[in-house]
Amino acid sequence: MATSRPTRRLYALFGLISTLVGMGVGHLTASLLTPDSSPVLAVGSGVIDRTPVSLKEWAIKNFESDGFSIGPIDFAARNYDKIVLVGSVFVGVLVLALVAGLLARRSFALGAGLLVVLVAVAAGAVLTRPIVEPLDVVPSILTALAGVGALWWLQRTALGLPLDPRARSSVEVAKAEGARAAAADRTGEPTVDRLSEGHVDAPADADTRPSRRGVLVVAAVLTASAAVLGGAGRWIIGLRGRPEDIALPEPTAGGALKPLPEGLEARIKGITPLQVANGDFYRVDTRLDTPVVSSDDWTLTVDGDVENELTITFEELLDMPMVERDITLTCVSNSVGGKYVGGARWLGVPLMDILDKAGIGRGADQMIATDFDGMTIGTPIDLLRDGREPLLCVGMNGEPLPREHGFPVRVVVPGLYGFISATKWVTRLTMTTYADTESYWTERSWDTRAPIKPSARIDTPRALTTVDAGKVNVGGVAWAQDNGGVMKVQVKVDGGDWADAQLGPDVNNVYWRQWFREIEVEGGQHTISARVVDGDGELQTDVKAAPFPGGSSGIHSFFFTAAS
Ligand SMILES: Nc1nc2c(c(=O)[nH]1)N[C@H]1C(S)=C(S)[C@@H](COP(=O)(O)O)O[C@H]1N2
Ligand SMILES: [Mo]
Numbered sequence: 001m002a003t004s005r006p007t008r009r010l011y012a013l014f015g016l017i018s019t020l021v022g023m024g025v026g027h028l029t030a031s032l033l034t035p036d037s038s039p040v041l042a043v044g045s046g047v048i049d050r051t052p053v054s055l056k057e058w059a060i061k062n063f064e065s066d067g068f069s070i071g072p073i074d075f076a077a078r079n080y081d082k083i084v085l086v087g088s089v090f091v092g093v094l095v096l097a098l099v100a101g102l103l104a105r106r107s108f109a110l111g112a113g114l115l116v117v118l119v120a121v122a123a124g125a126v127l128t129r130p131i132v133e134p135l136d137v138v139p140s141i142l143t144a145l146a147g148v149g150a151l152w153w154l155q156r157t158a159l160g161l162p163l164d165p166r167a168r169s170s171v172e173v174a175k176a177e178g179a180r181a182a183a184a185d186r187t188g189e190p191t192v193d194r195l196s197e198g199h200v201d202a203p204a205d206a207d208t209r210p211s212r213r214g215v216l217v218v219a220a221v222l223t224a225s226a227a228v229l230g231g232a233g234r235w236i237i238g239l240r241g242r243p244e245d246i247a248l249p250e251p252t253a254g255g256a257l258k259p260l261p262e263g264l265e266a267r268i269k270g271i272t273p274l275q276v277a278n279g280d281f282y283r284v285d286t287r288l289d290t291p292v293v294s295s296d297d298w299t300l301t302v303d304g305d306v307e308n309e310l311t312i313t314f315e316e317l318l319d320m321p322m323v324e325r326d327i328t329l330t331c332v333s334n335s336v337g338g339k340y341v342g343g344a345r346w347l348g349v350p351l352m353d354i355l356d357k358a359g360i361g362r363g364a365d366q367m368i369a370t371d372f373d374g375m376t377i378g379t380p381i382d383l384l385r386d387g388r389e390p391l392l393c394v395g396m397n398g399e400p401l402p403r404e405h406g407f408p409v410r411v412v413v414p415g416l417y418g419f420i421s422a423t424k425w426v427t428r429l430t431m432t433t434y435a436d437t438e439s440y441w442t443e444r445s446w447d448t449r450a451p452i453k454p455s456a457r458i459d460t461p462r463a464l465t466t467v468d469a470g471k472v473n474v475g476g477v478a479w480a481q482d483n484g485g486v487m488k489v490q491v492k493v494d495g496g497d498w499a500d501a502q503l504g505p506d507v508n509n510v511y512w513r514q515w516f517r518e519i520e521v522e523g524g525q526h527t528i529s530a531r532v533v534d535g536d537g538e539l540q541t542d543v544k545a546a547p548f549p550g551g552s553s554g555i556h557s558f559f560f561t562a563a564s
Pocket of ligand 2: 284330331332333417418419
């Protein structure tokens with residue numbers, strides 16, 4: 001009396017459920033240890049690290065967005081590219097999970113083997129991060145055990161077999177019970193209740209056929225557990241990531257700034273605010289999660305080619321002279337007209353104060369900044385020294401750095417793209433040479449010397465939208481942090497001449513400048529363009545360049561429609 005073999009579809013589902021259970025268990029365990037040891041996060045980050053520049057650029061360009069939400073999850077104007085990259089990998093993993101289920105139908109060992117291989121790849125991603133601790137392997141191991149265990153449970157239930165392979169199957173048990181009952185019948189012994197229910201006499205398969213309901217119950221229990229475990233992991237990671245309540249020091253005498261003047265956003269609808277709120281500030285980094293670095297544990301070490309290696313604590317840093325500076329950060333991945341740029345007020349210690357204390361060796365030409373997780377960013381030392389005033393920041397717009405933006409300490413260097421300067425969660429500054437040391441992005445062939453290119457962005461009207469014909473305010477922001485600031489912004493409508501825009505408040509040369517110009521348009525389609533003239537009177541280039549390898553260039557220009 002053969003038990004009917006569950007269908008392929010059911011087995012594919014088993015593979016999927018087992019994989020989700022494994023992920024849930026691994027993620028929850030990692031949330032209790034270090035989130036970075038989560039196989040799920042590690043695979044995601046591994047993919048980001050290994051994605052070819054061209055694909056990443058394509059993703060960044062095509063999946064840039066103002067922010068949107070899916071159900072309860074908000075996606076701000078950031079990380080959307082990552083969601084697409086990682087989402088595709090996730091789908092790939094789930095397809096492999098289905099395959100593992102199908103394989104298990106042929107042989108349990110095969111299906112379980114594929115699950116283990118999948119986890120091994122994830123473990124590889126966990127263990128090849130720059131900084132690894134022995135315990136980091138635990139979530140991967142538990143992922144594999146939970147995944148294989150779930151698959152086993154599902155399969156055994158579906159086949160009506162006991163979970164313990166040494167135990168007799170329910171088929172055998174039933175047979176034996178049947179035999180015993182029959183014997184009891186003959187001897188007139190009192191029989192077990194089951195007999196009176198007719199179990200023994202019923203066709204054998206009614207008793208021993210795997211219960212469909214049993215399978216569904218196990219599947220439902222496991223799926224729910226996967227969701228609960230994964231959700232608990234997320235929740236714990238979130239709890240651990242709550243902002244720390246630290247008191248920011250006041251800027252030292254002479255280091256404080258007056259409040260910013262009112263920006264053009266108060267008058268011209270659609271222009272980016274002069275100062276971008278922390279919650280709206282663009283975020284670009286290689287991470288999927290939000291790193292949680294505690295200020296108590298934080299230290300900064302200055303080493304490499306220095307006269308005196310030194311290490312300071314967060315408290316010691318807060319006791320050093322603090323200055324406030326308005327600086328506009330820009331990402332090298334920003335395409336012309338893109339969103340990866342933002343102005344904020346930073347509070348920090350002048351970086352050269354610390355480097356001078358350590359005494360940079362004569363031979364050093366590169367500062368390698370390392371973050372808490374071993375990610376590295378290299379900055380040319382001559383550019384740190386040319387008077388641009390790099391900062392080791394602890395505050396952003398009057399608040400401690402948000403975790404997304406580098407809590408407790410990050411570097412900010414005016415005029416240089418973030419990928420060669422603005423190290424978040426920084427813990428080490430090593431004086432070295434370009435000949436000796438590579439950093440994360442230069443290993444991926446991005447430039448080593450990358451001053452921010454001057455650019456103007458049109459914020460309003462928005463590309464491809466329709467506005468009322470007649471008077472239209474064209475406005476936006478422009479920047480030239482490494483070129484003496486913004487002297488002029490010019491606007492061109494259709495085939496007309498370039499005309500000067502009115503400029504917003506002049507904050508400083510390393511800050512962006514808002515601008516607008518009122519134009520008059522008839523109904524129909526129009527092209528608008530904007531360009532910037534830098535502090536040296538130099539007109540920005542109109543030569544188009546992609547972000548890779550040293551920043552985009554060209555003129556921001558697009559269509560809009562005026563309706564009459
Ligand atoms: N540790 C770390 N710091 C980092 C990065 C990163 O991936 N890891 N990305 C850099 C890049 S490319 C940019 S543009 C800026 C962005 O800073 P923001 O996210 O605060 O806007 O951070 C820089 N600092
Ligand atoms: Mo960047």
